[in-house]
Amino acid sequence: MPNTYFQFKQFRVEQEKCAMKVCTDSCLFGAVVEVERAQRIMDIGTGTGLLALMVAQRSGAEIDAVEINPEAQQQAAENFAASPWANRLHLHPQSLQEFAKTCQHQYDVILSNPPFFLSSLKSGDKAKDTAKHTGDLLFEEILAFAAAQLTPDGKLHLLLPPAEAQYFEELATRFGLFMGHRLEVFTRVGGKCIRHIQTYTRVAAAAPATASICIREADAVTYTVAFSRLLQPFYLIF
Template identity: 65%
Template sequence: MPNDYFQFKQFLVEQDKCAMKVCTDSCVFGAYINVAGAQRVLDIGAGTGLLSLMVAQRSEALVDAVEIHPDAQAQATENFAASPWAERLRLHPMPLQQYAPRQPYEVILSNPPFFLASLKSDSAAKNSARHTGDLHFGDILLFAQRHLTSTGNLYLLLPPAEAAHFQKAAQAYGLYLSETVEVFTYINGKCIRHIQTYGFAPEDSPVTKQLYIREADKVTYTPEFVELLQPYYLHL
């Protein structure tokens, strides 16, 4: 069983109240997002608050986080308050559809519920966190269309099939894929996630990169992974 907490170099993530725990692909996502120069960042579906904390560590941005589920709201609030960046982290306990910010964001990010059609588990909380029931792709896209700055970026972490679906849906909202990072479990292994970057400028040839978490031996972290996560992981 996962631990009730996950200790990073500069902050602690308590996770006993949340259905979805800290996982490697989420950490890769949080470390990859470009927040250089951003003044306002929004995390859609905060969960434990992991992604908000990761971007707060390496920016001076005000980070807002929206979360609908009471247990996750309480967990993220506790984790924000205990962090070194408490004054820059704000949890909004409401559905995204009801959130109306006064100012736009340079960066919007989300590790959303992503299974469009798959078997559900016996846990209602885990189903809600994993499946597109409370938060649909169209909700994220409509919000980004309205509240992302003209030069801002929307970042998504999705499995490959759902990422392709999101890319097609995004064009109807005037948002275009500029980059995909294909995240693999290990060299010659399976691609488990896509990190997608969207903006308002159409891209004829979106950039595609590969990131491998471990070497072909399935044990050793790759240099790229170590460089990305070294600011966060205790033993890197």
């Protein structure tokens, strides 16, 4: 029987109650976003709590995390409590919309790996469909929250597939947020681009900076040096 958890070097993510499990692109996202100088961070749609835990390891920030799904709320609460950073991880078991009504904080960093399929057919699994499809958490709501709650120099980081990332970029300008950097994530050298990691600020750039990273070498087995360096503080195999 496979493990019901994913073991990292400094923490464990129990995930049997969550529809969306730990995945490689989310781990890369948690390892690459700029959080080292942040004093307060928001994780929108925390799920298992993976991203909040990763940025807690990488910073000294106070971290708020919102989650609407009851099973994921329980899982994240347990994962936070069992971590070395339990005193800095604050779970809010409610929707972003409800949290926004009473939020008193400004955030240096807001990050989200949100439900992203805009038009894909749903699977029939309610938990997975909520986690994957924009229904309860719309892009507009993420942008409205970021526009209201980011500090003047704050940054919004998103992990999205390429098509949805392009749509989000176009939408963001309506909220006074502009993409300053894009990291294109490829499955392997010579492979397919599966995700964009986007960074938004309140300042419009002449042209967003673009970089790329491949998770594996062309053999589709060996991790690349760039990926290995980023995940070395987290993965047991490095």
